[in-house]
Amino acid sequence: MSYRVFEQKKEVLQNANVHFTPPSQWLADEAKRSALLRDFPFTVIPYAIDQNVFKPMDRRAANAHLDLPDTNRPRLLFGSANVTDPRKGFRYFAEALTLLHQQNPALEAEILVFGKGRSFLFDELPYPIHHLGILTAQDDIVAAYNAADAMVVPSLEDNLPNTVIEAMACGTPVVGFRTGGIPEMIDHRENGYLADIGSTQQLADGLAFILTHQQPDVLRQNARQSAENRFSEDVIAKQHIELYIQLLTD
Structure with missing residues (x-):
């Protein structure tokens, strides 16, 4: 059955005049390795984010909006459509938090989580946790x-996660695994931190790097600037227009 489906796809694409625009180089490379798509042209164009919506706001106002207490404790955010999806790596985040607590005992952090589901690991975390539930309204997110x-993104496989783009547009640095399209978004130690996939120690190092940074405002400014330079609607629209003109003139 799968062979017949493959042959049908191959027949459909045989004489197709298609130019693919994957959002990450990682996805482009994966497609080029496939028997169906390897002979087609690709141009990587990332997703765009409305940066008039996703933007920095006053921390006190953000706390009030979510009914969070105003404290001086640093906060780490994990978000997913389904918190218990193993591909999103919450287990690695939980293990990294245990290491962070052991190696930085004076650090009093809090954890914010949004998304469907509740992991059994919530009760085992060494820090207080605020489960925000499912957030669907943009102002809540x-x-x-x-x-x-x-923002912590310990995904084991991901293309170009919107959570990374949205967080950086809000001026929030991101810690994540070096997998999929995530390394194309995070500049290591500039607007976030990249850990080798599966390394809870490196993930803990990244959390410590952010939470103990001497110039956190610089990290936040770098995150916002990265989002403006790479993922703003104007930038992405220009890339699409340039490709469209190129294809018309070829």
Whole structure:
């Protein structure tokens, strides 16, 4: 059955005049390795984010919006459509938090989580946790990013996660694994931190890097600037227009 489907796809694409625009180089490379798509042209064009919506806001206002207490404790944010999806790596985040607590005992952090489901690991974390539930309204999601000192994306496989783009647009640095399109978004130790996939120690190092940074405002400014330079609607629209003109003139 799968062979017949493959042959049908191959027949459909045989004489197709298609130019693919994957959002990450990682996805382009994966497609080029496939028997169906390897002979087609690709141009990488990332997703765009409305940066008039996803933008920095006052931390106190973000706390008030989410009914969070105003404290001096640094906060780490984890968000996913389904918190218990193993591909999103919450288990690695939990293990990294245990290491962070052991290696930085004076650090009093809080954890923010949004998304469907509740992991059994919530009760085992060494820090207080605020489960924000499922956030669907944009203003709620923007407030969550702004209430955090860092967004944590320990995905084991991902293309170009919107959470990374949205967090950086809000001026929130991101800590994540070096997998999929994530390394194309995070500049290591500039607007976030990249850990080798599966390394809870490196993930803990990244959390410590953000939470103990001497110039956190610089990290936040770098994150916002990165989002403006790479993922703003004007930048991405220009890339599409340039490709369209190129294809018309070829």
